[in-house]
Amino acid sequence: MNRMIIDKGSIDFTSKLEESTGFLKLKANFARCGIYEYLGVELGLEDSDAEKVFKVLRHPDDVFNKESIATYLTAPVTDKHPSTFVDINNVKALQKGQISHAVQNGEYLEGNVTITDKTLIDSILSGMIEISPGYLAKTHKESGVYQGETYDYRMTDIRINHIAVVGKARGGQKCKLKDEKGQLSMAIIKIQDVDFEVSEQAKQAFQAAQSAMLTELTKSKDEIGTLSTKLKDATANVEKQKGEIDALTKAKLSNEDLTQLIKTRTALIDQAKKFVDKETDLSELSDMDIKRQVVLSVYKDTTSEELKAKTDEYTQGMYDVAIKDQGKPADANQEALKALGEKMTKSKGTADLSSRDKWMKDHLKIKHIGA
Numbered sequence: 001m002n003r004m005i006i007d008k009g010s011i012d013f014t015s016k017l018e019e020s021t022g023f024l025k026l027k028a029n030f031a032r033c034g035i036y037e038y039l040g041v042e043l044g045l046e047d048s049d050a051e052k053v054f055k056v057l058r059h060p061d062d063v064f065n066k067e068s069i070a071t072y073l074t075a076p077v078t079d080k081h082p083s084t085f086v087d088i089n090n091v092k093a094l095q096k097g098q099i100s101h102a103v104q105n106g107e108y109l110e111g112n113v114t115i116t117d118k119t120l121i122d123s124i125l126s127g128m129i130e131i132s133p134g135y136l137a138k139t140h141k142e143s144g145v146y147q148g149e150t151y152d153y154r155m156t157d158i159r160i161n162h163i164a165v166v167g168k169a170r171g172g173q174k175c176k177l178k179d180e181k182g183q184l185s186m187a188i189i190k191i192q193d194v195d196f197e198v199s200e201q202a203k204q205a206f207q208a209a210q211s212a213m214l215t216e217l218t219k220s221k222d223e224i225g226t227l228s229t230k231l232k233d234a235t236a237n238v239e240k241q242k243g244e245i246d247a248l249t250k251a252k253l254s255n256e257d258l259t260q261l262i263k264t265r266t267a268l269i270d271q272a273k274k275f276v277d278k279e280t281d282l283s284e285l286s287d288m289d290i291k292r293q294v295v296l297s298v299y300k301d302t303t304s305e306e307l308k309a310k311t312d313e314y315t316q317g318m319y320d321v322a323i324k325d326q327g328k329p330a331d332a333n334q335e336a337l338k339a340l341g342e343k344m345t346k347s348k349g350t351a352d353l354s355s356r357d358k359w360m361k362d363h364l365k366i367k368h369i370g371a
Contacts, residue, residue, distance in 0.1 A: 017121070023097075024115040024124060026177045030072060030099075030110040031164060033060045035151045036170055041154065043139050054350050056139060057151040062158060064104045071135075071160040072102040077113060079120040081134055081164045096120040099163060113163070113177060120165060129177045130169035135160045271323065288312055291319035300323040 018025050036056050040049040043056070062068065076086050086094050096117035102109055113131075115121050135158050140156040169175045188221030269282050272290050275297040276282070282290050292307050295318045307315060 005191050007017065022118070022121075024121045026108060026113050026115070028113045028163075028177045029110050029171075029175050030102065030131055030133055031058070031063055031109045032171050032175060033058055033063045033107045035146055035149050038153075054153055055151040056153045056155050057142070057146050059146070060107070060153050060160075061156075062156045063109060065158070068158045068160070069102050069109065071158075072109070072111060072163070073131075075099055075133070075160040075163050077115060077120075078134075078162045078164045079123065080166055081132065082162070085134065086162045093123050094162070096165075108174065114261045115165070124165060124177060129166060129174045130166050131177060132166045132169040133169065134148070134162045134164060137258050164251070228365070276320070286313060291315055295319055295322055298325075 016025065017023070023285075034057075036058060038048075039051050040052045040054060041187055043054060045052075045054075076091060076095035077099065078086065078094050080089070080094050082094050084090070097113060097120070100112045100114065106111070106334050112178040115124065115319045137155045137159070138157045139155050141152070144151055144154075165177065165280070265287070268290055272282055272294050275294045275296070280293060282293065283364035292304070292315055295307060295315060296302060296304060299318070299322065307318075
């Protein structure tokens with residue numbers, strides 16, 4: 001479809017007046033390649049799409065098309081965009097200058113402009129310097145990616161009707177009038193979605209600084225991650241040590257408890273020495289092993305292997321009997337032990353203690369009768 005398209009945007013400018021005529025002769029960037037934003041209504045779309053914003057690609061093949069460039073050479077210059085296309089009926093009123101040359105310069109279409117209207121010259125000298133072409137073009141539905149940016153449509157068959165001098169051009173800050181003595185050596189950098197025009201050197205310095213900051217940021221994130229892991233490990237270690245300290249604190253014995261343990265241990269060893277051989281070293285044995293030594297010393301027919309196979313409760317019962325049965329006839333002791341073994345074999349756990357207590361009472365009764 002053919003549509004009348006009008007561009008808008010802003011940028012700095014320097015100029016030079018021609019002394020003999022007062023005309024302003026400048027160079028200008030008329031257009032650039034890239035992706036532009038258009039409302040749907042500007043593209044001829046209707047209904048809900050009319051108010052949506054679409055990204056439209058102006059590809060170099062279309063911007064620098066020879067037939068398209070040729071239309072610049074006949075295009076009049078206007079003071080802002082007129083409400084309609086320039087034609088034979090209004091050119092006298094609308095034309096404020098003319099184009100004399102158009103050629104590709106990088107991603108821009110550059111050319112010569114002569115401004116012949118004093119009012120427009122005054123506006124230009126006051127800062128209105130951006131260039132915005134009005135043209136017919138076809139737009140095609142086409143999705144793709146250009147220089148890393150996605151687009152929705154592609155514009156082709158661009159035919160220029162006029163070149164407007166405006167305050168703000170859609171083509172960006174570099175689509176502007178410029179001193180015919182020199183070429184633009186400015187570049188665009190984007191900061192928080194705002195374009196800034198700077199020198200090429202400044203752009204390179206900015207990009208280098210930006211890259212360095214990104215590298216430092218990545219490095220900082222890595223260091224933070226490492227420190228976070230170390231902190232987590234240290235916290236876990238502290239919690240572990242705290243738990244160990246709490247356990248030790250709970251297990252810590254008072255002086256009175258320790259004294260009592262020593263007394264009990266000493267009494268056990270002194271008691272055991274009355275029964276075991278003098279050569280037997282009891283100092284390194286546990287309390288239960290000391291009691292086993294007493295049982296083995298008193299009941300000679302009991303082997304160490306047999307006794308180790310018994311429970312601690314069983315051993316404790318035999319030990320208690322051995323202590324109480326000193327001086328009792330051996331046959332009575334053997335019968336008593338046999339009865340203890342039978343009863344404790346038939347019972348387990350806390351029942352062992354009950355069997356032992358009952359046996360102790362029975363045994364003491366027998367001992368009393370026999371006395």
